[in-house]
Amino acid sequence: MSETTGSSSSSISLRLVFILGLLSAIGPFAIDMYLPALPQIGASLSAPVGAVQASLTAFFLALGVGQPLFGTLADIWGRKKPLYLGLSIFVLASVGCALAQDIHTLVVLRFVQGMGAAAGMAIPRAVVRDLHTGHEAARMMSLLMLVFSVSPILAPLAGSGVIAVGGWRMVFWVVGVAAILGLAAMVWGLPETRPADARLDSSLGGVLQAYGFLLRDWHYLGLVFIGSCAMAGFFVYLAGSPFVLINHYGLSTTQYSMAFALNAIAFIGAAQFTGALGKRFGLVPVVKVAASACGVVMTSLLAYYLLGGDQLLVLIVLYFISSALMGLVIPTTSVLALEEHGEIAGTASALLGTLQMLTGAVAMQIVGVFSNGKPLPMVVGMATGALCGVLLTWITLGGQKSAARYASS
Template sequence: MKSPHRSRAWIIFLLGLLSVVTPFAIDMYLPAFSRVASELGTTTSVIALSLSSYFIGFALGQILYGPLLDRFGRKRPLYVGLALYIVASAGCAMAGSVHALIVLRFVQAIGGCAAQVAALAMVRDFFHAKESARIFSLLFLIIGVSPLLAPTIGSALVSAVGWRWIFAILGAYALVTLALIFALLPEGHTPDASISLKPKPILEVFWFILKEPQFCTYALAGAFSFAGLFAFVSGSPILFMDGYHLSTKAFGLVFAVLVMGFIGGNQVNVFLLKSFSSQQIFFYALLFQVAVGAVLFAGTYAHLFGLPGMMVLFFFFLLSIGLTYPNAAALGMAPFSRDAGSASALLGFLQAGTGSLISTGIGVLGASWIVTLLSSSALAALLILLVGRTRIVEIAEAESVTVAH
């Protein structure tokens, strides 16, 4: 018989496996953009739409799985989601056209979203409230580290065996994870038949949440600020591999270095919260993001920056998002206790949905719009914050957490 400590270690390990399904699906094939475009007879900007379709599917999945995980328990929806992800991954590996790849990436996201949503929900199932904060931090650290590893693995696969093997590996990873979940993970939540799956009551709860000025202000401002990260992820292969002619291996290294800015900002936030409120950190970090975005925009169109200058600016731009994101989430969630689950799902939907719109804009408008969309999303976030704050009568205090993409 396993000791409680060993059982808990297994649960944390399995939740960690689930947590990186989507980050790996997003980041691992970034170095393959040029190869995929060449083989499918299109441009890297069009290939970026396959990333946008994943973001759209991930956004919709936030809304879909919340009620399903409460109604049917955690494991059954998770089985269905991972099975769908595996089938879609196989389809991506065999895709014969860019249109098929775009559609299959959407399906892959709908399936893969179950893994991350279920993992975060099961932290509450298996661990006490005081301990769950530590487990959340551990999972978010795992999620945050994955962008450092995924492009490196992806570039190695592209160089050695071709881009299609990236999706084969993603499917195999999900298959192994599904088998381990089936065999080793207990059911953490008793199915609740009283949870309604009808659209009307679900939409009524979401509308109630959206009418809260504090949620609307900080969720939307945070979503547009966070969209800068989506723009970077979607546009970086085009910018660095096409624009600066980096190899797949060099791109993987540059991407890992720049993502450290986001992770670093996230960790700096922990120390800043000891002396400043989430409101203060969010406002000044957003001002900094707008300023860096303005310099990036002006310098790019005036052709002032080489590769080192661009890397420095992107590093600080992502660092500012590492500060805005957790505080926006905390401030948006603060007014809710009873509907915290629905508020969290809606928050995730707004973040991923806004990011998918920005990344779709890059695919449709082309490489020349990358910096424009990235900079304007930060400015839009600041305008939303300045207008929205006038509608908040009394601010609910935030319990800020460290969060990573």
């Protein structure tokens, strides 16, 4: 099924990886750069904390809502037109955010901005599926994540610098320029990977039929939710770690940023081995081993805290290992989930992204009810996500039918 194979594809793939990674990172960059600006926005617009946080929630909500829309359009129109539309919406909304004079306008425009960013979240995975399957797709997906995952490492620091120089409004000008660069990169180097004869009939019935088909495909859903469980653990850590590491363990904000970056580095580094490991052992065994090992590590971390332990080093080391294992699970399950849905890869990719984001958001909210600033509630949520992932892995990929399904992978 691969449309670009052989030695000639390797240089093209690196260029495509950079472009697709840039497009994928625009939305997360608009989140991570924005975080240091929240207190300044509240003071500038005379807005309470809850209202300022609503501008972040609106962006997350739009990312979840927008991915199915743009994924469907990508199957109907081809890959590039919806990306042009989404990035154009993102640029215009970014300008509006930079000029907003009250918090209510900012919240609305952040929702619109998130809708535009959803195109860059959903469509690049579909492009990968258009070009490759199997371990080659896993390799390209892991390289894409290498570019994409730079955001949580660099964006908060970049945001702090931009805010120091130009205030919070400058953040939106910067992310708007980043989106314009993404548009230019598409014109320069992104081919249309969805030919006209492969596109769906643009009827509502066809769209609903595609989503109905995916929602009845238990194998697809199992793979999606394996990755969702891993993402849920990360979302729980994302929400709880500032309070635990800074307030409970006494780290400075710089030390916290370094600890957070350490986990991102583990994820990125491990993800680069998915293609090679998949080629040697098969993608399904990689998922089984990595998900199971992640469950063991997180269970060990939970047992440590339940038995009264409270050393920061233990948390950092074990979650570093867990992050590396998630770097093997998340891109690989994404490849496997899209493997058999090339004809509706945009829709399948969008539904995958939406379900993973919603699962993470629900997990974050549930754990938030029990959070008290101490490590245990956070660790319980992280371990629960990992163990649910192990259970789903063996239900979805452990049977003889699944083994036969991927015998040729």
